[in-house]
Amino acid sequence: MSKKGKVLMAMSGGIDSTVAALMLHKEGYEVIGITMKTWDYATSGTTENGKSKKETGCCNIDSFNDARSAAVEHGFPHFILDIREEFGDFVVENFVEEYMAGRTPNPCVMCNTHIKWRALLKRADAMGCDFIATGHYAQIHQHENGRYFIRKGIDDTKDQSYVLWGLEQDLLSRTLLPLGTYHKTEIRQMAHDFGYPELAKKAESYEICFVPDNDYRGFLKRKVEGLEARVDGGNFIDKSGKILGQHKGYPFYTIGQRKGLDIALGKPAFVTSINPETNTVVLGEEDDLKGTEMIVAKMNWIKYDGLPDGYEVFTKIRYKDKGAMASIYTSDKGLSVRFLHDVKGIAPGQSAVFYEGDDVIGGGIIQRAEQHFM
Numbered sequence: 001m002s003k004k005g006k007v008l009m010a011m012s013g014g015i016d017s018t019v020a021a022l023m024l025h026k027e028g029y030e031v032i033g034i035t036m037k038t039w040d041y042a043t044s045g046t047t048e049n050g051k052s053k054k055e056t057g058c059c060n061i062d063s064f065n066d067a068r069s070a071a072v073e074h075g076f077p078h079f080i081l082d083i084r085e086e087f088g089d090f091v092v093e094n095f096v097e098e099y100m101a102g103r104t105p106n107p108c109v110m111c112n113t114h115i116k117w118r119a120l121l122k123r124a125d126a127m128g129c130d131f132i133a134t135g136h137y138a139q140i141h142q143h144e145n146g147r148y149f150i151r152k153g154i155d156d157t158k159d160q161s162y163v164l165w166g167l168e169q170d171l172l173s174r175t176l177l178p179l180g181t182y183h184k185t186e187i188r189q190m191a192h193d194f195g196y197p198e199l200a201k202k203a204e205s206y207e208i209c210f211v212p213d214n215d216y217r218g219f220l221k222r223k224v225e226g227l228e229a230r231v232d233g234g235n236f237i238d239k240s241g242k243i244l245g246q247h248k249g250y251p252f253y254t255i256g257q258r259k260g261l262d263i264a265l266g267k268p269a270f271v272t273s274i275n276p277e278t279n280t281v282v283l284g285e286e287d288d289l290k291g292t293e294m295i296v297a298k299m300n301w302i303k304y305d306g307l308p309d310g311y312e313v314f315t316k317i318r319y320k321d322k323g324a325m326a327s328i329y330t331s332d333k334g335l336s337v338r339f340l341h342d343v344k345g346i347a348p349g350q351s352a353v354f355y356e357g358d359d360v361i362g363g364g365i366i367q368r369a370e371q372h373f374m
Contacts, residue, residue, distance in 0.1 A: 004028045005130035009033050011070070018066070033078035038083055090114055091111045108208075112167065136180075138150050150360040158184050165302065165360055227251070244263065250280070253281050255348070255369075257271040296334055311328055314355040315353070348369060
């Protein structure tokens with residue numbers, strides 16, 4: 001048995017997880033590769049002649065084979081784990097429910113938090129593994145207070161700390177993230193060095209794995225019976241309530257959306273609010289997207305076990321957000337986050353992630369934004 005320990009490595013068949021697995025194997029860990037099947041494209045309604053119109057970089061037979069081949073060639077075992085039932089029951093249902101509630105979900109956060117890591121740890125324990133590992137670009141450290149926390153990956157263009165805020169202490173303490181201290185260019189070179197030049201050229205997917213055609217509106221129509229009849233013909237209104245025109249159904253719009261509104265107002269219009277109860281979508285100018293406060297719930301504190309009222313934190317409200325400083329306060333509705341300056345496009349359903357330098361303090365789900373307090 002390896003002195004470094006036994007690790008269950010999540011392998012998608014892509015460059016990042018494959019190189020991460022080979023790195024751990026080379027370093028002396030006893031590696032077991034596992035590829036998780038999260039979604040069946042035949043159930044998505046996007047197939048032609050039994051084949052997906054467009055598959056993403058996971059959950060297809062080529063990816064499974066690529067992961068297995070790398071494991072076999074380097075002498076460590078590989079398994080395929082079917083978690084479609086676990087994934088679908090939570091992640092997909094949450095995705096649909098959030099859009100139906102007029103919010104914009106982040107399914108990758110939900111999957112990492114509630115499905116993938118738990119599924120990995122459960123199987124790791126069954127196999128006698130000391131650790132689990134993934135190919136995410138982030139780091140895990142232990143604070144002097146004993147708590148484990150996430151730190152940004154050193155490659156700013158690939159950092160994935162934002163989507164990992166939901167991991168709890170028992171998961172963080174057992175997780176290895178080999179890529180966090182490397183740049184993507186270095187990982188591409190390692191793929192060449194390990195003998196997999198084709199991996200370095202493999203296209204990366206940024207789509208939702210269960211929406212392979214990248215059409216979430218079509219997915220919702222297929223998943224919710226009679227959806228179009230229920231929501232079609234609602235009103236676009238302005239912030240004063242004046243009717244501007246008709247839309248195609250409130251679930252098909254997101255906060256900050258400008259394109260695809262199919263309405264001419266003589267000036268640029270943006271979605272500033274969504275009201276599912278009245279099937280109305282509020283349109284306004286770009287400045288109407290600005291706000292200074294939001295309520296965040298379902299908090300998961302990582303680096304510290306909570307923070308005092310008035311504490312200032314660097315806050316990101318979406319994955320590609322540059323972030324802004326804010327003060328936090330407890331309230332009966334959740335965590336009240338008050339930005340020091342206006343921020344644009346606070347979207348209920350998205351994640352708010354709080355940083356101290358490069359370290360993730362914690363995160364939660366945005367429930368309400370100031371511009372939505374009506």
